[in-house]
Amino acid sequence: MKVVCFLPDSIAFQNKLGMLTRSAGVNFQPCTSEEEAKVFATNERKDRFFLFAEAKKIDFLKDFSANYPECRIVVILQESLQRVIPSLIDCSNIQCFVATNNGEFDARELIMLLKKFESKDYPGLEKHLNFPAVFKEKRIKSQSDKRDAIKILEEFILKIGGNSDRFDQYAQRVCDLADELLLNAVFDANPRLKTADRSAPFELIDTESVRIKWGFDGEVFGLSVADPFGSLSKKTVMQYLDENQKTEHIGKRDSGGLGIKLIFERLHHYIVNVNPGKMTEIVCLMRFEKRFKDFDKRLRSFHYFKVEDSQ
Incomplete structure (x- = not known):
């Protein structure tokens, strides 16, 4: 399983996410620019891959969602979900909105997400x-x-x-x-x-x-x-x-x-x-x-x- 991560404004968060995903055997690719994320996506578009990105990158998320429909997108929230819904409601491949509380995420929530994505075994x-x-x-x-x-x-x-x-x-x-x-x-x-x-x-x-x-x-x-x-x-x-x-x-x-x-x-x-x-x-x-x-x-x-x- 491959993950591309575009969190340029939260490097500490990105590094922690990288350690977590790599420990789960996931191919984790951090990106510092939108262009870098798109190059990764273009190279991997034949395979199933995942994007982690910040909710405030609205234009990037909408563009990425439209151009790479095979991707599954996980949006990192630093504000309430209700505030970002109007902008992202039509992005069909955005599946998950992960909340960060005081800059921290729930590690076991993300581990569970990765396990579900990998196994495609969702209920339970x-x-x-x-x-x-x-x-x-x-x-x-x-x-x-x-x-x-x-x-x-x-x-x-x-x-x-x-x-x-x-x-x-x-x-x-x-x-x-x-x-x-x-x-x-x-x-x-x-x-x-x-x-x-x-x-x-x-x-x-x-x-x-x-x-x-x-x-x-x-x-x-x-x-x-x-x-x-x-x-x-x-x-x-x-x-x-x-x-x-x-x-x-x-x-x-x-x-x-x-x-x-x-x-x-x-x-x-x-x-x-x-x-x-x-x-x-x-x-x-x-x-x-x-x-x-x-x-x-x-x-x-x-x-x-x-x-x-x-x-």
């Missing part, structure tokens, strides 16, 4: 949590199933924190997030229920059932919800995350879109895995900070993986 909450991790899983087919799952989830988080006030706040936040994810999976993803009242009781047949799973490895809490439809596009997600976008202009139900914004505000890493027509899995990762107010200070990462035809 287990990939994102270290071993040993404790997991719980529930299958949702009705309103009562959803209610029971959220109650078990709340008890799981409270138990982690020894019923402290801080973890009571985390439990509320995660349960709100889980409820919204499940509503989106049950109603917005399902063609049969797309126009139904989201507050009404529901009954799903076996082939429509939704799976919720969560786990904790002592450092990171993860939650995933999967539906069997595989219809969520990257552009749809980014449109709803755009803080300037009016949801009524997108052509979809406001409820689902507002839900995506709510979800994004309650996590640190938002990962969408899609197997078209077969499965959409939303993975949410968050660190339970020592102080609850520190939770919202972290920038959010966004990753979108679509199962490739060659798989």
